[in-house]
Amino acid sequence: MLIVDDDQPTQQLLEAVIRRIGFTSAIASNGQMAIDLLNERDDFRCVILDLMMPAVDGISVIAHMAKTNRRTPVIVCTAAAARTFPELDPAIVRAIIRKPFDVEELSAAVAGLVDAADG
Secondary structure, three states: EEEEOOOHHHHHHHHHHHOOOOOOEEOOOOOOHHHHHHHHHHOOOOOOEOOOOOOOOOHHHHHHHHHOOOOOOOEEOOOOHHHHOOOOOOOOEEEEEEOOOOOOHHHHHHHHHHHHHHO
């Protein structure tokens, strides 16, 4: 799993949730780091992505994934209001979880994506 969020406490919470459901994770603290990791590795089963980050935002990460035909499923985890971001590509963005997020909702979304990919 790739966790992309610029807030360290949120990174730690997301990492703990991912670990609790049995997965390991890498962390990118901004969109450029996420793009670099996605270019270097192709083994991420899911990306948990914040939209509002300085410099390179989550929308840019999704655009990069679309441009490079990267189909790793994305769970957007954001405090941004839906009206503030454009339509998100449903081939890439499989779920949108609002911050502050419910741990069980996030766990279920991650497990559902992984189960669907494995099935």
